[in-house]
Amino acid sequence: MPDKLNRVDYHWYLVRTQPGHERELCALIEQKKGDIKNVLEAYCPTHTTVNVRLGGDERKVPLFDGYVFVLATLGALADFLRDNCPNAFLRYSRKQTSEEKGKPCVIPEDQMRAFKDFNENYAEKVVVLERPYTDYAFNPHEDNQANEIVRVIDGPLAGCKGYVCRLNRKKGLVFRVQGMMPGSFLTVSYPNVYDLHVVRLHNAEGDRLSIGTEKARGADCIIGLLQGCGYGERSLPMLYDIIDYLVLKPSLVSLCKDLYKRGEAALSMRLAQMSGKEAELVLNLARYERDNPGYVRQNWSMLTLRPFLTPASDLAIAKDKEEAMLPHKDFTEIIRKVDITEEVYYPTKGESGTVTTTYYAHIGMRKDTTGDGYILFANWNDFLGEYFLTAGKANEKLVSGTVSAVRNETAKTEQEKLIGSFRNYAPALYKVLANNDSAVKAVQEFQIGEYSLNVMAITASDPEQGAETLIRTCVHICKEINATNHLAIWRRYLRTVWLHV
Secondary structure: EEOOOOOEOOOEEEEOOOOOOHHHHHHHHHHHHOOOOOEEEEOOOOHHHHHEOOEEEEEEEOOOEEEEEEEOOHHHHHHHHHHHHHOOOOOOOOOOOOOOOOOOOOOOOOHHHHHHHHHHOOOOOOOOOOOOOHHHEEEEOOOEEOEEEEEEEOOOOOOEEEEEEOOEEEEEEEEEEOOOOOOEEEEEOOHHHOOOOOEEEEEEOOOOHHHHHHHHHHHHHHHHHHOOOEEEEEEHHHHHHHHHHHHOOOHHHHHHHHHHHHHOHHHHOOOOOOOHHHHHHHHHHHHHHOOOHHHHHHHOOOOOOOOEEEEOOHHHHHOOOOOOEEEEOEEEEEEEEEEEEEEEOOOOEEEEEEEEEEEEEEEEEEEEOOOOOOEEEEEEEEHHHHHHOOHHHHHHHHHHHOEEEEOOOOOOEEEEEOOOOOOHHHHHHHHHOOOOOOOOOEEEEEEEOOEEEEEEEEEEHHHHHHOOOOOOHHHHHHHHOOOOOOOOHHHHHHOOEOOOO
């Protein structure tokens, strides 16, 4: 019936019929809907099945056994069922209180559309899971580390968000689909997440620093303090001295007092001003050194330029400035504020959003001895070191691979699948590595005084413009690699470039 504004109030309603008779009800509605006003469509989710064990056998049975979704007005559907289907009836929501009136189950249009897309395109490829969706947020086999969260960006599952979990030796995507009742969901898994085009979302509640990143952050924090206090070439010996002190006496208060007595007042004051998070990182590094003697000296044996992106500058930057300059023996370091926006997900709320975090880019600058300009460079030592180890066909596939043929045994056909290459998933990095016209270059063993580093570098007549181009390109590469699960091994090395919070 039309409402007061002469609109027809259509909704998707849930109808219960006898198990195994869903198709009959749909066929009857299709047959008679031309003669009945306001009953428009019936949908029977016959593709969606679940594995159940009956006796000693495991069989596939319909997940929505005995249910049909009907698009209609409430009055017209009730009349139709009364006159034509004595064994079918509207499903009502459970009452919360004894005074509350029962309401028929209504499925919102957007949820119904998403459910139909899923059922028609993916239902036969997924497995319905018994455990609640929230159980898959953490990996119980890896010290309850948070599982990665990804969003599908194309295909019938576009927009779907879920956890990447190891299931039956493969990494699958665990996500939710609309259930029968309004507000209810099914937890399902797609067996191989690498078949899907996804982007990673930063888990705003569960992501934690890896142990390696924590230790790098702790060492970088001290090195930044030392360089900011003017220790220059003495920074490495002082780093070892500070860690050795904390191994024997894990007290930053005692350390600050001892440094002050030794005439290191500026350093003592700066250490005392560290945040609680910074202090925890430094003490964790000292504890690790205690359990693994020689770790710090082995992993920080040379000191040239800090990693490209760090969460703190450890050098006073004036409020009205975006950068500071730090002189070194063989170059000048530009430390510049960089705001990076990431897509994040809040698992307990089921909501996504964005966060912007301030980092500090570290760029080396020196005169170009072959010309009148400047060379500007960023420390990508470990990342590019691994890249330069690839050669021949392996390098060609890594850099410029596009698609490969994959056999679909179900359909008995060959399908094309994107290769996990830089060209496909990190196009900014692909341009640097494969395009001779790229202003930014990947340079192997770039000489800086007595040391050499693998760097991203640019030559420019205007150092300000050159630094801007280099930072923009490197940040773009960092975000691309961090946002895809197809380059997981390279994301591991990216941690040495971007000390991600």
